[in-house]
Amino acid sequence: MGAEGAGGARALELEKAAGVPPLVRGSACGHVEAARLLGAAAALRESFGAPLPPAERGDVDRVTTTAKAALGPATFATEYAQGAATQRTGALHNLLGQPPAGSLMAAGRAGGG
DSSP: OOHHHHHHHHHHHHHHHHTHHHHHHOSHHHHHHHHHHHHHHHHHHHHHTOOOOHHHHHHHHHHHHHHHHHHOHHHHHHHHHHHHHHHHTTOHHHHHHSOOTTOHHHHHHHTTO
16 A cells, blocks of 8 residues: 555544544534644645545534534634644654543543444
8 A cells, every 4th residue: 555545544543533522522622623633634645645535524514514513613623723733743653642531532442432
């Protein structure tokens, strides 16, 4: 798999992960995580020149619409930009490696998952 393929695959993982916290928890924290993951995925796609596959557009749009409605456009934009910045600065591992306290990802790690 070439760099574009690897970048696109990683972005797809982030986009799929973005749908989990709001669906499971439905809380503002879950929507913040979603916005940040979507921003990181978009920045990753941009850096590799890997466009979003048309088959995934519906899911990404659904998660985006849900998070934007829950957070409001301004907060969504801020959190999305923060996620994009973590990818651009090479700090994506911080976004994924240190999830917010009480998040689904933190709970999974605390439980050995």
